[in-house]
Amino acid sequence: MSAALAFDLLLAAGLLWSAWQSLSSARLDRAILLFITFGLLLTLAWARLSAPDIGLAEAAIGAGLTGALLLDAYRALKQGSDAQVNR
Amino acid sequence: MKKIAIQLAALVFALVLGSAMLDLDPAPVDLRPAVAAHLEASGVAHPVTAVLLNYRGYDTLLEVAVLLLALFAILAVIPDSQTGRPTPAAPVLQTLARLAVPLMLVTATFLLWAGAFRPGGAFQAGSVLAAALVLLHLTGLLAGWPQPGARLRWGLAAGFLVFLAVAAALLLQGHLLQYPPAWAGLLILCIEFALTLSLGLLLAGLFLFLSRDTEGAP
Amino acid sequence: MTEALLDPLPGLILLPLAWGIAAFLLGPGRGAAPAIVTLSLQFLFCLQLTHQVLADGPATHPVGGWGAPLGIDLMADGLATAMLLLTQAVALPLAVYARAYFRPGAPEARHFWPLFGLLLAGLNGLFLSADLFNVYVTLELVGLAAVGLVAMGGGAGQIAAALRYLFATLLGSGAYLLGVALIYGSYGSVSITTLEPLVAAHAPTLVGLAGGLMLLGLMLKTALFPFHFWLPPAHGGAAAPVSALLSALVVKASFYLILRLWLGPLAPLSALHPLLPWLPALLGTAAIFWGSWKAIRALRLKMMIAYSTVAQLGYLFLIFPLLGALGGLQAGIMQAFAHGLAKAAMFAAAGVLIKATGQDTIAGLAGAAQKLPLTLFAFGLAGVTLMGLPPSAGFLAKWQLIEAALGQDCWLIALVALAGGLLAAVYVFRVLRQAFLLTAPESSLQPVPRSLEWAAFALASASVLLGLRGVELMQLLHVGWAG
Amino acid sequence: MSTGLLFALVGAALFPMGVAGLLVQRHLLRRILAFNLMGSGAFLILVGLAQRQDVADPVPQAMVLTGIVVAVAATALALALTRRLYALTGRLELPDVEHD
Numbered sequence: 036m037s038a039a040l041a042f043d044l045l046l047a048a049g050l051l052w053s054a055w056q057s058l059s060s061a062r063l064d065r066a067i068l069l070f071i072t073f074g075l076l077l078t079l080a081w082a083r084l085s086a087p088d089i090g091l092a093e094a095a096i097g098a099g100l101t102g103a104l105l106l107d108a109y110r111a112l113k114q115g116s117d118a119q120v121n122r
Numbered sequence: 123m124k125k126i127a128i129q130l131a132a133l134v135f136a137l138v139l140g141s142a143m144l145d146l147d148p149a150p151v152d153l154r155p156a157v158a159a160h161l162e163a164s165g166v167a168h169p170v171t172a173v174l175l176n177y178r179g180y181d182t183l184l185e186v187a188v189l190l191l192a193l194f195a196i197l198a199v200i201p202d203s204q205t206g207r208p209t210p211a212a213p214v215l216q217t218l219a220r221l222a223v224p225l226m227l228v229t230a231t232f233l234l235w236a237g238a239f240r241p242g243g244a245f246q247a248g249s250v251l252a253a254a255l256v257l258l259h260l261t262g263l264l265a266g267w268p269q270p271g272a273r274l275r276w277g278l279a280a281g282f283l284v285f286l287a288v289a290a291a292l293l294l295q296g297h298l299l300q301y302p303p304a305w306a307g308l309l310i311l312c313i314e315f316a317l318t319l320s321l322g323l324l325l326a327g328l329f330l331f332l333s334r335d336t337e338g339a340p
Numbered sequence: 341m342t343e344a345l346l347d348p349l350p351g352l353i354l355l356p357l358a359w360g361i362a363a364f365l366l367g368p369g370r371g372a373a374p375a376i377v378t379l380s381l382q383f384l385f386c387l388q389l390t391h392q393v394l395a396d397g398p399a400t401h402p403v404g405g406w407g408a409p410l411g412i413d414l415m416a417d418g419l420a421t422a423m424l425l426l427t428q429a430v431a432l433p434l435a436v437y438a439r440a441y442f443r444p445g446a447p448e449a450r451h452f453w454p455l456f457g458l459l460l461a462g463l464n465g466l467f468l469s470a471d472l473f474n475v476y477v478t479l480e481l482v483g484l485a486a487v488g489l490v491a492m493g494g495g496a497g498q499i500a501a502a503l504r505y506l507f508a509t510l511l512g513s514g515a516y517l518l519g520v521a522l523i524y525g526s527y528g529s530v531s532i533t534t535l536e537p538l539v540a541a542h543a544p545t546l547v548g549l550a551g552g553l554m555l556l557g558l559m560l561k562t563a564l565f566p567f568h569f570w571l572p573p574a575h576g577g578a579a580a581p582v583s584a585l586l587s588a589l590v591v592k593a594s595f596y597l598i599l600r601l602w603l604g605p606l607a608p609l610s611a612l613h614p615l616l617p618w619l620p621a622l623l624g625t626a627a628i629f630w631g632s633w634k635a636i637r638a639l640r641l642k643m644m645i646a647y648s649t650v651a652q653l654g655y656l657f658l659i660f661p662l663l664g665a666l667g668g669l670q671a672g673i674m675q676a677f678a679h680g681l682a683k684a685a686m687f688a689a690a691g692v693l694i695k696a697t698g699q700d701t702i703a704g705l706a707g708a709a710q711k712l713p714l715t716l717f718a719f720g721l722a723g724v725t726l727m728g729l730p731p732s733a734g735f736l737a738k739w740q741l742i743e744a745a746l747g748q749d750c751w752l753i754a755l756v757a758l759a760g761g762l763l764a765a766v767y768v769f770r771v772l773r774q775a776f777l778l779t780a781p782e783s784s785l786q787p788v789p790r791s792l793e794w795a796a797f798a799l800a801s802a803s804v805l806l807g808l809r810g811v812e813l814m815q816l817l818h819v820g821w822a823g
Numbered sequence: 824m825s826t827g828l829l830f831a832l833v834g835a836a837l838f839p840m841g842v843a844g845l846l847v848q849r850h851l852l853r854r855i856l857a858f859n860l861m862g863s864g865a866f867l868i869l870v871g872l873a874q875r876q877d878v879a880d881p882v883p884q885a886m887v888l889t890g891i892v893v894a895v896a897a898t899a900l901a902l903a904l905t906r907r908l909y910a911l912t913g914r915l916e917l918p919d920v921e922h923d
Binding site (some may be wrong): 491515520 | 831838842845846851854858861864865866868869872873875882883886889890893896900901904905907908911912917918
Binding site (some may be wrong): 138139142143145146147149150151152153156157160176177178179180181184185187188190191192194195197198199201202269272275276279282283286289290293296297298299300301 | 347350354357358361364365367368401402403404405406409410411412414447450451452454455458461462465473474477478480481484485487488491492494499524525526527528529534538542544545546549
């Protein structure tokens, strides 16, 4: 097994793991952070797919802006009531 | 019960989809030679930018419209009466942000210029610009935006307007968005420049308009 | 030089984009006048296109001059032209209506005109596109515009309805996008014209999956039973001009795409099994009965009209087993016209009634006919079309459907069509009976701008009069018919 | 197995995962997360499947760039609506469909 294939497999496993965790995590803030992690791993995947343009956009927009929007919404909603937001 | 059924269905679907992907013949159409063959006439040397702004530029025109549209919808939903300056960050962070923003402007300019012949372009540059604005907001140096005044509205729409105007003007020559090869490079650069500015404002706007809507629950 | 500027294909996309943006630049609540002027121009473009298509056959416009499969083609055959005609014919009176409906400076209408403009650009672009990925972008344009229009009312119910609608529409376009991805992977192209012979020559399992995903996603967007759950709160809860636009046009866009795929690139797949076309027909039948039942039982006027939309969309799917002959398609498009015009009229009339009576229940309409005879007349005319009574377009659609069904020995479909008409009569008469009650307890009706009433009336009479001029529409559908 | 095909398979797992999340979850922010995962799955399939011989194809790459921007627009709109709903009702779930 070549090093490249091993890296790809590891990356694939990391993508699936972070996606699964971000869907099933009990805490919402952790779910959002895992989603951002997922986005960063996805950036690597785009690099492996020789798509640096998408990698740049994914890092900036997919992980960055979307993550920031989600975190900001989480923060704003949390000001209301902690119990309900974090379910 | 319903939950388990949905998850089971999703699993089965994933397996069916994956196995169907494994036995697939090579595609009968290959656009790569065509993309390469017309690269000279497209006005840019980077194939992805050529597809994005020339071969399938019409998609991109509508995509910017989708972004504007989302912004209109957000503006239609948020209330007017809110003041949204976040609590200022620590002075150290503010200084760091003041230092970072010019660097980010340089990066954006580089990405915009690079798009013509290597990875980069208006979307990446615009998102860096947006990130700079968001950073200023998060460190308390820039307030959230209210309903936009005329100047901001023009700024938000400028990229789309230039794109639309070029598309319509080229209609006189023959077809929608049909760049004459001699002018293609210059026209695309103009569009990308205006798009970068507007995309920066638009993407930042998604954040800055929203961040005003922080009133607590009743 | 000027000839190119008058090419209706790009014109129909550029014009609404331009007035939508212009409305945004003019500022909140502004932009009605440029919208109405440009919409009239769009309507003229459509008429010109109709003449052109009838005379010279399908029109194409290669965007960027590249031509498919490298570039994106715009294409207008009879079917696309018919849908464009319907869109402009409904949008123009509704623009006049909306201008009078929203008070100047009304907070809920600040961004109506920009959203309206981009919605129309999306619709026109969708009907004209011959490229599956480009269709995806137009689908999102239409979907997000529709969600924004529902949400702009700002009430809690409207926001919840908009969110439900948003999730449904995103799920639908997500499934569609995955289908496009699989198709591109299988064939290396997303151009409809390029794909047609390729799919006919060889269709691996993956393409079957892709087709299923795209159709399923689009059915969700069309609110076909049992995917209709999102439609009544969205259409019933939005402002009246918005409800009219959504019911008359937006759900028809995804239906058009289903037809376009079914008759075009997916035709080899839909012919694989003789029972396949019966599946949409079965769901359509269920939609007719369920939607009518809910409409008959509805307490609120706009909810009743929204459930009637669920039912009327069912007819559109009855045609799938009949698409072996042109008659089936003609029946479906005639129904799309009849329902589009009548439903726009009905929602417009409902808007007048709600404004006048200050509430939205059917029970509260007692005595309204004496004060607002024109509006009730419009409502009744639209009802005539929905029931399918002569000489309306609804009658022509049902007639065509029954003729096509009996011609192909599908008498079940004919029975369903007849039963649906009877059920429509029940819910329409429920409203009319209440409105014509002579016991008007209090005469505290608010005054309503006359232009609202006339716009509703114009749409309603168009839905009836089209029945007399249906032949031209039928002829148009000959152009580009492959079967 | 080629890199392209591998990541297309990852996409084939991500897409149904996202759809299931969108259908099963009640919390609005979680549903928005799930929608983004679903989109990422579709994007990976679009590029990965087209590049299953591991030769870069700029056409699907440009399409994905378009798709990412559309996805962020939809996400922002969904978040705006969610925040508005929360401000108005204090709820972060959609009410059950009322049968009016």
